[in-house]
Amino acid sequence: MPIAFEHVSHIYNDGTPYRHVALEDVSLELAEGKITAIIGQTGSGKSTLVQHLNALLLPSAGKVLILDRTIEAGSQPKQLKSLRGQVGLVFQFPEYQLFEETVLKDIAFGPKNFGVSEEDAAKKARTAMQMVGLGPEFEERSPLELSGGQKRRVAIAGILAMDPAVLVLDEPTAGLDPQGTEQMMSLFHRLNRESGKTILIVTHDMEQVYRYCDEVVVMEQGKPKLRTDVQTFFHDSSLCRELNILPPALIRMKDMLRENGFTVSDEISDVNGLAKELARQVKRHG
Amino acid sequence: MGNFTLGRYLPLDSPIHRMDPRAKIMGMLLMLIAIFIPSGWIGYGIIFVCAAGTILLAKLQFGFILKSMRPMMIMMIFLFIINCLVIHTGEPLFVIGPVVIYKDAILQTLYIVVRLLLMIMITTCLTATTKPLDMTLGIEDLLKPFEKIHVPAHEIAMLISIALRFIPDLIDETQRIIKAQESRGVDMKEGKMQERIMAILSLIVPLFVSAFQRAEDLANAMEARGYAPGEKRTRYKVLKMAGRDYTLLLCCTAVLAGMIWLSRMS
Amino acid sequence: MALIEVKDLCFAYEGDNLAVDHVSFSVPEGQYVTIIGHNGSGKSTVAKLLAGLLEKKSGSIVIDGLELNQKNLHQLRSRIGIVFQNPDNQFIGSTVRDDIAFGLENHCVPQEQMDDIISEFSTRVGMSEFLDKEPTHLSGGQKQRVAIAGVLAMAPKILIFDEATSMLDPQGKDEIKRVIMDLHRKSGLTILSITHDIDEVTSSDNVLVLAEGKVALTGTPAEVFSQEKMLKKIRLDIPFSLKLADELNKRGVSVNRELTMEGLVKELCRLHSNM
Numbered sequence: 001m002p003i004a005f006e007h008v009s010h011i012y013n014d015g016t017p018y019r020h021v022a023l024e025d026v027s028l029e030l031a032e033g034k035i036t037a038i039i040g041q042t043g044s045g046k047s048t049l050v051q052h053l054n055a056l057l058l059p060s061a062g063k064v065l066i067l068d069r070t071i072e073a074g075s076q077p078k079q080l081k082s083l084r085g086q087v088g089l090v091f092q093f094p095e096y097q098l099f100e101e102t103v104l105k106d107i108a109f110g111p112k113n114f115g116v117s118e119e120d121a122a123k124k125a126r127t128a129m130q131m132v133g134l135g136p137e138f139e140e141r142s143p144l145e146l147s148g149g150q151k152r153r154v155a156i157a158g159i160l161a162m163d164p165a166v167l168v169l170d171e172p173t174a175g176l177d178p179q180g181t182e183q184m185m186s187l188f189h190r191l192n193r194e195s196g197k198t199i200l201i202v203t204h205d206m207e208q209v210y211r212y213c214d215e216v217v218v219m220e221q222g223k224p225k226l227r228t229d230v231q232t233f234f235h236d237s238s239l240c241r242e243l244n245i246l247p248p249a250l251i252r253m254k255d256m257l258r259e260n261g262f263t264v265s266d267e268i269s270d271v272n273g274l275a276k277e278l279a280r281q282v283k284r285h286g
Numbered sequence: 287m288g289n290f291t292l293g294r295y296l297p298l299d300s301p302i303h304r305m306d307p308r309a310k311i312m313g314m315l316l317m318l319i320a321i322f323i324p325s326g327w328i329g330y331g332i333i334f335v336c337a338a339g340t341i342l343l344a345k346l347q348f349g350f351i352l353k354s355m356r357p358m359m360i361m362m363i364f365l366f367i368i369n370c371l372v373i374h375t376g377e378p379l380f381v382i383g384p385v386v387i388y389k390d391a392i393l394q395t396l397y398i399v400v401r402l403l404l405m406i407m408i409t410t411c412l413t414a415t416t417k418p419l420d421m422t423l424g425i426e427d428l429l430k431p432f433e434k435i436h437v438p439a440h441e442i443a444m445l446i447s448i449a450l451r452f453i454p455d456l457i458d459e460t461q462r463i464i465k466a467q468e469s470r471g472v473d474m475k476e477g478k479m480q481e482r483i484m485a486i487l488s489l490i491v492p493l494f495v496s497a498f499q500r501a502e503d504l505a506n507a508m509e510a511r512g513y514a515p516g517e518k519r520t521r522y523k524v525l526k527m528a529g530r531d532y533t534l535l536l537c538c539t540a541v542l543a544g545m546i547w548l549s550r551m552s
Numbered sequence: 553m554a555l556i557e558v559k560d561l562c563f564a565y566e567g568d569n570l571a572v573d574h575v576s577f578s579v580p581e582g583q584y585v586t587i588i589g590h591n592g593s594g595k596s597t598v599a600k601l602l603a604g605l606l607e608k609k610s611g612s613i614v615i616d617g618l619e620l621n622q623k624n625l626h627q628l629r630s631r632i633g634i635v636f637q638n639p640d641n642q643f644i645g646s647t648v649r650d651d652i653a654f655g656l657e658n659h660c661v662p663q664e665q666m667d668d669i670i671s672e673f674s675t676r677v678g679m680s681e682f683l684d685k686e687p688t689h690l691s692g693g694q695k696q697r698v699a700i701a702g703v704l705a706m707a708p709k710i711l712i713f714d715e716a717t718s719m720l721d722p723q724g725k726d727e728i729k730r731v732i733m734d735l736h737r738k739s740g741l742t743i744l745s746i747t748h749d750i751d752e753v754t755s756s757d758n759v760l761v762l763a764e765g766k767v768a769l770t771g772t773p774a775e776v777f778s779q780e781k782m783l784k785k786i787r788l789d790i791p792f793s794l795k796l797a798d799e800l801n802k803r804g805v806s807v808n809r810e811l812t813m814e815g816l817v818k819e820l821c822r823l824h825s826n827m
Contacts, residue, residue, distance in 0.1 A: 041721070041723065084470075084660075088469070096459075096466075097466040099488050110469060113470060115482075147592055176591070177591045177748050178788075178789045253796065256813055262824070271799055278796075278805070282824060283805070380576070419650065429606040451645075500640075508654075510629070510632075510633075512658035520656070520657050520660050522650065
């Protein structure tokens, strides 16, 4: 079952002077079992879009199909809770949702809300801690005393402990240093490849999109402007430039080399490959 | 929050909007005192006419005022019931079950309702026409003379203006945390007692943590830009009283005097 | 004498290990220095110490020939401006105009002069058309530009940016980086910028690398990025062109370790046509 939006609109504060159309007639399918990046400028509707996936926001018009459910405009969906367990949504700066006395309790909070017993919730929490790379020594510490990066991992573990089939992350690496970003992204990559979770990431970071994602959805003024696979999207810089996005360094370099008379094949997707190719060309010349 | 109109500023252009906040605050205080003088129905009638006139001048709609009354409704009904049970003077009017309702119970309640209505009308004339920041400037200026008896006028004003500045941010933050916790299966609207307590905790604790973080950041930002409480500083916005402001004060004083006279007469 | 002289600076948060551990460095007037390091390496603490927001444990900070201490604090504060990370939490006024005025009020600038100063510095950061806007109607990048204007209005000699771009979207980051570069070039301000942005680091005059509260490396960007081993040890990222140059060198193609892609492409073209 793919995730689909059918003619979905979302209007904030309808009927007041502050009326704002955040999504306008969005029809979109998202691939299952893949990592999809949702990109676009601030205010393009990315966050509004993803908040429909666990029915935090309900469509003003149209319908959202997710897992085996249909969320339609105008009807109050039943059993919202179980949907929220299946679609885990991690907000921007999720460290601001921690509140329990210990890390373990905070991570177990989600599963417990979904009716899992105390012991099972703790078990799930421990597994989730392992996934995000937090050792057992963190279990009894207060989440409020951890460093920024650690707090964020606790928050993400809190969602993972619910064992959702779909994981949605709104700018999960914002404010992290490059090392923290790297760890976070490779975690999502592993979750996708090892347990087949569908992952959606709202992000501005093209380097990460290029390295870790499979598909790209570009949002523009409340509408999906483009949906394609990452290889096509970053084939060269032209699409990025058109959308006013800075392409990843590798793509910029490849373009620059092409402009200067080098031949660079499309398949090259990392520094090593590029160096190999360039070495061959320069040496053959000599 | 959308329907909560009490105390909200309405950005319109009217003579009342352009008045000096100090004159408006003083005027409001005089009128509030006038309401509490037992001047009888004639007095209330006069105050009502004055307040209604100001509302018209300020281009406010009466619907806006009525909306502001709404949060008070439950309180008033409660008050009416209590009065009916407690007050046993005046003529008995009618009987509901075991309870006899007396005339004074109705009159007493009506008095309070009318006073409340007048108070809301008058305070709305101030709050709906004065920008929050102008209000704090006005308060600061009015409190200035009391600095001699160690009332920290500037600090109070700074406190209020910063609170006002961060209210929208805190509302956003609250909504974000609610959504984040709902994503973790929290039900903010229903559930057993135990669940509800956890739900509230899961909102309150993060809200406090982030408010403290904000306060720390803010303190650093203010200090770095040379702010030191109690130090001398200049002020960018200067208030000036004009003819219409003095007229307002004169009118309000006249109404107050009139009420005192009326209460003496009866 | 350099504008900023820091010697053996130490600082510890309550009951903790040294967050800043015998840090020494100096910054000549007019330089643009970037400070890099992981979260928790002590970067922000150094910034707060320089701005007099924290009190050092030992060591000395001399700014413009004056030792920074409780007595000189107020005097020095007008010479150092600092822009913080979170755009919302440093916007104090209720409008752009009021926010820029806030610092002026604190420094007892006469009221009659304020409007001119506000208009001058809001223009400098490109915010002159937004003077009466409230912060809720501004983007993150715009709020940070207001913060810069507010700091500039106090005519500082030193500007510190404490991860001022890290919470912004790419557009906002670009806006702020452009403003910083512009200030550096046109007004000769001394700039200290704490950042994770590799492009910003390569365009600065000098780099200070902090790791676990200590100075790990200092020098020009080229010098710092040539310390491969050290950088690898503290796991800091290097510019893409350097990564590629290193890989090429490994494969027997000897190229200069250029800091920019343009430089490297030129280098490769030279090889391509020479041989």
